[in-house]
Amino acid sequence: MAYCASTYFYSRRLTREVVVGDPACGGVIIGGHHPVVVQSMITCDTMDTAACVQQTIDLVNAGCQMVRITAPTVNDAANLKNIAAELRKRGILVPLVADIHFKPEAAMEAAKWVEKIRINPGNFADKKKFVTREYTDTEYFAELERIEQQFAPLVKLCKELGRAMRIGTNHGSLSDRILNRYGDTPVGMVESALEFARIARNHGFHNFCFSMKASNPKIMIECYRLL
Structure with a gap:
């Protein structure tokens, strides 16, 4: 597979730019010819506003350029408003990223308050049942239509708000x-992401990036090569 120009010499793959927040006011640009952006994630309860604010400030002071915060429920997502407001009040303009699993409604709430939404295509619209079955093409495409119904509202909101x-x-x-x-x-990992990317593109939304995570680095590397 010709996944790079040379297997002997490093060259950075040119990618589309993804804008997170306002680059003139603390935001960052990912991809293109821009430097790699440093991101980390806080570890405290999202409902603990003071702790979230302090950990975010600590990360910024350590050189972090984006901070990810988990939003497992709608209530957690709603509290991102308070976290963001307190940070901006203190002059901390770092873009915030909401980490979403299982709850499309939490993603919709979070998109109102933070600059970036992270979704997991494996569980955004699916509940894992560990069931083995064969899908006909008709059944498979019906599943994709169901996913679009759940994912498209978030895509449209992110496009509208510039997320x-x-x-x-x-x-x-x-x-x-x-x-x-x-x-x-x-x-399978790559196709999982591309299913959602196609929906986003169909709605004219292109301000997104991919990530592939696996405990086995060989699998992760192969995923990025396939992308």
Whole structure:
């Protein structure tokens, strides 16, 4: 596979620019010819506003350029408003990223308050049942239509508000649909992300990036090569 110009000499792959926030006011640009952006994630309860603010400030002081905060419920997502407001009040303009799993409604709430939304295509619209079944093409496309119905509102909201998005596949949380058609493979991980990317592009939204996460680095590397 010709995934790079040379296997002997390093050259950075040119990618589309993804704008997170306002670059003139603390925001960053990912991709293109821009430097790699440093991101980290806080570890405290999202409902603890004071702790979230302090950990975010600590990360910024350590050189972090984006800060990710988990938003497992709608209430957590709603509290991002308070976290963002307190940070801006203190002059901290770092872009915030909401980490979403299982809850499309939490993503919709979070998009009101933060600059970027991270979704996991393996569980955004699917509940894992560990069921083995064969999908006909008709059944498979019906599943894709169901996913679009749940994902399109977030895409439209992010486009309207100027938000960025990360479509982040986790090797350990591929949907039953993907596993049954592609297996537990790098191809399945990539296709899991591309299903959501196609929906975003169909709605004219392109301000998103991918991530592939696997405990086995060889699998992760192969995923990025396939992308």
